[in-house]
Amino acid sequence: MARPREFDADAALDRAMNAFWAKGYEATSLDDLCEATGLSRSSLYAAFGDKRDLLLQSIDLYSDRGVARFLAALANRPIRAGLRRILDGFIDQIVAGPGRKGCFLGNCAAELERGDREAIARVRRSLARNETIFREALIEAKRRGELAPSADPAALARFLVSALQGLRLVGKANPDRAVLDDIAAGILRAIAG
Numbered sequence: 001m002a003r004p005r006e007f008d009a010d011a012a013l014d015r016a017m018n019a020f021w022a023k024g025y026e027a028t029s030l031d032d033l034c035e036a037t038g039l040s041r042s043s044l045y046a047a048f049g050d051k052r053d054l055l056l057q058s059i060d061l062y063s064d065r066g067v068a069r070f071l072a073a074l075a076n077r078p079i080r081a082g083l084r085r086i087l088d089g090f091i092d093q094i095v096a097g098p099g100r101k102g103c104f105l106g107n108c109a110a111e112l113e114r115g116d117r118e119a120i121a122r123v124r125r126s127l128a129r130n131e132t133i134f135r136e137a138l139i140e141a142k143r144r145g146e147l148a149p150s151a152d153p154a155a156l157a158r159f160l161v162s163a164l165q166g167l168r169l170v171g172k173a174n175p176d177r178a179v180l181d182d183i184a185a186g187i188l189r190a191i192a193g
Contacts, residue, residue, distance in 0.1 A: 009047055012037040016048070017058035021104045024111050025055055055108075056122055062104045063126035070133045079141035080188055083160070087184040090164065094171035094180060102172035106165050127161055134160045138191075147192070156191055163187045 019036040020028050030051060034044055048054045069089070074082035101107070105123050112119045138153035147153075167183050 007037075007039065007043070007047075012039060012047065013054075013057055013061055016054050017061055017104065020055055020058055021101050021107065024107065025051075026111065052116075052119070056119060059105070059108060059119065059122045059126060063122075063129060066105075066126070067129055067133065070130060074133070074137045078144075079137055079146050080192060082137065083188060083191060084184075086164070087167070087187065090167055091171070091177060091180045091184060094168070095175050095177050097175065103165055103168040106168060130164075131157045131161045159190065160187070163190075 015036040015038075016033050019032050022028075023032065028051075030041060030044070033039075033051065033054065034041055037044060039047065044054070048057060070086060073085040073089070077085075105126055108119065109123050112123070114120060135153050135157035138147065138151070138156050141147050142149075142151055142153055147156075164187075167180065167187070170183060171180055
């Protein structure tokens, strides 16, 4: 009979994700992951598989959290208010530090080799999920008259995904709240038309 796990797998995965996020996939060693999670190598492998499997699960965790955060921010409020809430949350994270890490998905997309089709597919799927959330919210906003009749919700959703990535990237290099607030204001003006 297998022994029950004596650790919180969700918390361990969260700590592993943060280790990858801080150092990048290649630079994060198994020792780093064991230290971050508090698990031995054998327990780490038994719970999550190898290092790459752990990265894939980290991408999924990050994606699921982002989806939940976006849905909560956009629910039952005008599109500009919901987007402002998302932008303010990103800016608060960036300026709070420590260690300006950028977007985990953006970092993975920049670092991962194109030959790692599964990892790249997961990043792409996560970005597509975000785009779908924004598109649906924008369609509803247009229906309510919050967008110009000529607004293209699909194009605006793609713009939002890329703009949020850009905001996180700029914040990684320049965590000045005034600069980031100015970028956020520009994003909102572009959406409002």
